Amino acid sequence: MLALLAALLVAGIAQGERVQRGNLIVRLDGNFSPLALPRDRMAPVSVRIEAGLATSDQSVLPRVTRIELGIPGQGAIHSKGLPACSTRRLRDATTARALEACGPALIGRGAMVAQVKIPNQDPFAVHAKLLAFNGRVGGRRAVIVHGVSKKPPTSVVLPFLIHLRPGKFGTVLVAHLPRTLGPWPRFARFKMDFARRYVYRGQRLSYINASCPIPKRFTAGFFSFAKATFTLADGRHLSTGIARSCRAR
Amino acid sequence: MRRPIAITLITLVLSATAASAAEAPTRDEYVGQLETVCKPDALATQRAMKGARADIRAERLKVASKKFAEATSIFGSTVKEISAVPRPSADTARLAKWFTYLKRQESYLGQITEQLRLDHPVKAQRLTARFIHNGNLANNVVLAFGFDYCSFKFSRYG
Numbered sequence: 309m310l311a312l313l314a315a316l317l318v319a320g321i322a323q324g325e326r327v328q329r330g331n332l333i334v335r336l337d338g339n340f341s342p343l344a345l346p347r348d349r350m351a352p353v354s355v356r357i358e359a360g361l362a363t364s365d366q367s368v369l370p371r372v373t374r375i376e377l378g379i380p381g382q383g384a385i386h387s388k389g390l391p392a393c394s395t396r397r398l399r400d401a402t403t404a405r406a407l408e409a410c411g412p413a414l415i416g417r418g419a420m421v422a423q424v425k426i427p428n429q430d431p432f433a434v435h436a437k438l439l440a441f442n443g444r445v446g447g448r449r450a451v452i453v454h455g456v457s458k459k460p461p462t463s464v465v466l467p468f469l470i471h472l473r474p475g476k477f478g479t480v481l482v483a484h485l486p487r488t489l490g491p492w493p494r495f496a497r498f499k500m501d502f503a504r505r506y507v508y509r510g511q512r513l514s515y516i517n518a519s520c521p522i523p524k525r526f527t528a529g530f531f532s533f534a535k536a537t538f539t540l541a542d543g544r545h546l547s548t549g550i551a552r553s554c555r556a557r
Numbered sequence: 558m559r560r561p562i563a564i565t566l567i568t569l570v571l572s573a574t575a576a577s578a579a580e581a582p583t584r585d586e587y588v589g590q591l592e593t594v595c596k597p598d599a600l601a602t603q604r605a606m607k608g609a610r611a612d613i614r615a616e617r618l619k620v621a622s623k624k625f626a627e628a629t630s631i632f633g634s635t636v637k638e639i640s641a642v643p644r645p646s647a648d649t650a651r652l653a654k655w656f657t658y659l660k661r662q663e664s665y666l667g668q669i670t671e672q673l674r675l676d677h678p679v680k681a682q683r684l685t686a687r688f689i690h691n692g693n694l695a696n697n698v699v700l701a702f703g704f705d706y707c708s709f710k711f712s713r714y715g
Contacts, residue, residue, distance in 0.1 A: 551711035
């Protein structure tokens with residue numbers, strides 16, 4: 309059972325760039341659309357990010373305490389005029405209730421798989437549907453992720469706080485996995501699609517925007533697209549980055 | 558007369574096998590040895606390539622070409638040095654494949670340098686795409702080794 313679960317988890321994250329430390333494999337993949345972007349100004353884009361952990365020896369995954377996701381400076385999160393939601397309004401809500409409470413703040417959808425290892429039982433996988441909402445937590449801009457699984461029926465609210473930093477990855481989303489989740493669920497992988505267009509004061513805007521700042525004589529450029537860092541309960545940090553290309557239009 | 562020759566041959570073969578087994582490192586030892594070589598070179602590459610992306614963005618292709626030339630030279634000497642390190646016997650086929658990718662990486666770096674020097678931006682850009690793809694393939698071959706400085710990281714190149 310454990311081997312089958314591990315095989316499924318590994319198979320599920322077979323694509324993208326991978327890094328292995330000891331028996332632990334961290335993997336990151338992603339893309340954006342459209343590929344062709346203006347050279348000199350931001351344009352609306354949709355972004356897909358997938359990340360996950362797996363073990364090479366089919367052992368149980370370690371507990372993740374913090375997830376950090378960095379995106380480059382040429383991608384910008386724009387939330388001015390977009391309704392915001394709070395973690396309180398999403399707590400214990402079903403997917404339908406979450407959409408009812410915070411639908412106007414919806415910025416993305418996705419899925420997550422966690423491995424659950426209860427002592428004296430075979431581990432099993434929990435599949436959750438994810439919704440991402442624009443929000444504010446402690447006065448800081450945030451992406452609030454709401455996850456609901458049917459089997460067993462569980463819901464979780466995880467805020468990713470948005471930090472702006474100098475360097476290659478100018479926008480960093482940080483989530484601390486609360487102790488209240490308990491010792492049993494182990495994060496395995498997630499994928500999220502961010503695509504939100506909205507109108508504010510007569511202007512058509514997008515939650516995520518990007519440009520392809522390359523010289524006129526080039527037709528494509530390469531850049532560090534994303535970097536994921538997982539902090540484990542034992543203090544270890546595992547990270548990997550991916551490079552992608554854009555085309556100039 | 559034949560018997561002593563046969564015994565001598567067997568002894569020679571056995572001692573050669575024992576010697577090669579003693580020389581072959583474990584995978585962990587091998588990774589440790591290679592990382593010692595790769596670390597200073599990876600850091601030197603990072604220093605050499607600093608600002609290369611900004612140079613390309615500002616169309617200073619000749620300046621970028623010089624930075625790529627230095628990175629190519631560092632990469633070449635790293636590959637030469639790590640090629641000489643005895644390999645774990647169980648991993649020889651996998652490492653042979655990895656070294657093929659590394660040689661290809663070195664070749665791509667050299668070609669990018671040349672195309673930038675010749676002021677051919679589109680050719681350089683196509684080669685860069687191959688360089689990144691090949692680097693990821695190389696990483697996948699030795700994923701289980703857990704290399705850090707010896708693995709390909711796009712972020713080191715400017």
